[in-house]
Amino acid sequence: MAIRNVGVAGCGLMGGGIAQTCAQSGYETVVREVNQQLLDKGMARIYEAWDMLAGKGKITRGQVNEYRARLHGTLDLADFADCDLVIEAVIENMEEKLRLFPVLDHIVKPGALLLTNTSSLRWVQSRNAPIKSVAFTSSTLPL
Secondary structure, eight states, X not given: OOOOEEEEEOOSHHHHHHHHHHHHTTOEEEEEOSSHHHHHHHHHHHHXXXXXXXXXXXXXXXXXXXXXXXXXXXXXXXXXXXXXXXXXXXXXXXHHHHHHHHHHHHHSOTTOEEEEOOXXXXXXXXXXXXXXXXXXXSOOOOO
């Protein structure tokens, strides 16, 4: 399956960095946060990073515009419906993750991949969640 559309659940430091990298790598990217304030903060951090890179001559203003056009912020998990891949990068709280994955599983299209970015929680313990899609513990996107 070709991956063209990527969703990122969470726009904090980690989720924002993942969304930034996906957009820079050519993927249509949707990043979701739980409220507008957090979404605005995360998107601003990404935009500032691109502006800083352009200011240093590492990327062009044209590239910044291309990246921005590929990155879309949302508050609605339903906006992940067309994603080929959704990467979970929410707060490191297993209960939050366990609530999120079954919801995502009902939203994403058949065959979409659900990944977690958890670093400190034992994902194996969460396998009691009813998920029909595949869940991995690390990404293999060619970035």
